[in-house]
Amino acid sequence: MKCKYLLLCSITLLLSALTATAMPPKKAPAREFYKLSVYHIKDKAQESRLDKFLSTAYLPALHRNGIKNVGVFKTLNIDTASDKKVYVFIPFKSLAEFLKMSKLLETDKEIGTKGADYLNAAYNDAPYVRIETILMEAFSQAPLMKKPSFDTPKSERIYELRSYESATEKLYRNKVAMFDKEEVEIFERIGSKPVFYGEVIAGSRMPNLIYLTTYRNMASRTEQWKKFSDDPRWKRVSELPEYQHNVSKNDTKFLVPADYSDF
Template identity: 50%
Template structure:
C-alpha cells in the first residue's frame, strides 16, 4: 500500500522537475524594428507616438520593458533612424499584440496623430523589421546596469552575418560557449543576444552591449581583445570564417526608453 502511494508522488515530482527545467530553458522572442526617417518632424511625431501610445499600451499588455534607441551624433545615420526593441515571452504574444492594439481605444486615441497621419505627411519613410529568438546562453533579455545619463551612453548593436548556415551556427555556438561570458566579465552589461529567424540579412545573429560613453566602449573592446579566454577560442578551427560581415550601430537610448 505504501509503495502504491509513493509511485504517484514520485511521478508528480518527476513531472514537476521536467516542466521546471523546460520553463527555465524557454527563450524570449524579440522584434527589432527600424524606423527610417527623413526629418526632425517625423522624429518628433514618432517620439510622441512611442512614448505616449505604444509603450504604455505594450506595458498594459504584459510587455514590461520596451527599448527605443537612436544613432549617436557622430554616426553617419544620426537623425535618420529610430530602433524599437520589443521583447515577447512567446510567438503567440508577438502575433496577438497588433490585434490587441486595434481594440484598445486608449491607445488609438493617444496615438491618433501617428495612426491617422496623412499620406503626404507620414511619420516615417519606411519600417524595417526582424524577428529574433534569444540565444540559449542568455534566454531572457536583461536591463542595462548603467546609471549615468542616457544621452551620454553608447549602446552597441551588432549583427554578425554568416557566409553559410553551417558557419553561422558555429558563431552562435561560440557565443553560447564562452563569448557571452567575456562580455559580462568585462562589464559590457549586455541587453540581449539573439538569432534572426526572419529578417533581411540572414543567416545572422544580433546582440547589444552597453557602455557609459565612447571612451569606455573603446576600452572595453581593448580588454576583450586581450582576454585570455578570447585568445584561447578565437583561433580554434571550428570557429574560423564564421562571420562574413559585421554591421555595427552605435546608439543611445531615448529618454523615455525602458532599457
C-alpha cells in the same frame, strides 16, 4: 559499535543519493523572442511625430499589456546622420505573446486616441520613410534579456548593436555555437552589460545574429572592447580552426536611448 556507525553512515549516504535522484533537474528558462523595429526617418519633423506616438501611445499600451522593458534607441548624432533611424526593441515571453501584441494597433482604443496623428497620417505626410521588422529568438545560453542599470544620465550612455552575417546557414550555426560556448561568458565576465543575444528567424540580412551591449559612455565602450580583445580565452577561441570564417560581415551601430526608453 563501529559496525553500527558504519551502517548508519551508509544508510544516510544512500538516502541522500536517493533524494538527489528523486529531485527533478532545474528547468532552464524558456527562451524569449524579440522584435526589433527599425524606423527610417528623413527629418526632425518625422522624428518628433514618431517620438510623440511611441512615448504617449505605443509604449504605454505595451506596459498596460504586461510588456515592461521596451527599449527605444536612436542613431548616434541622429541630426547629422545620413541614414536616420529609430530602433524599438520589444521582448516577448513567447511567439503567442508576439502575435497578440502585433494586433495592438488595431484593438487598443487608447492608442487610437492618443496616437491619432501617427495612425491617421496622410499618404503624402507620413511619420516615417519605411519600417524594417526583425524577429529573433534568444540564445540558449542567454535565454532572457537583461535590463541594464547605470548611475549616469541617459544622454551619456552608448548602446552598441551588432549584426553578424554569415556566408551560409552552417557557418551561421557555427557562430551561434561559438557565442553559446565561449563569447557569452566573456562578455558577462568583463562587464560589458549585454542586453540580449538574438538568433534572427525573420529579417532582411539572414543568416545573421544580432546582439546589444551597453556602456556608461564611449570611453567605457573602448575600454571594454580592449578587455575583450585582450582576454586570454578570446585569444585562444578566436584561433581555433573550427571557428574560422563564420562571420562574413560585421554591421555595428552606435545608438543612444530616447528619453522615454525603459532603459
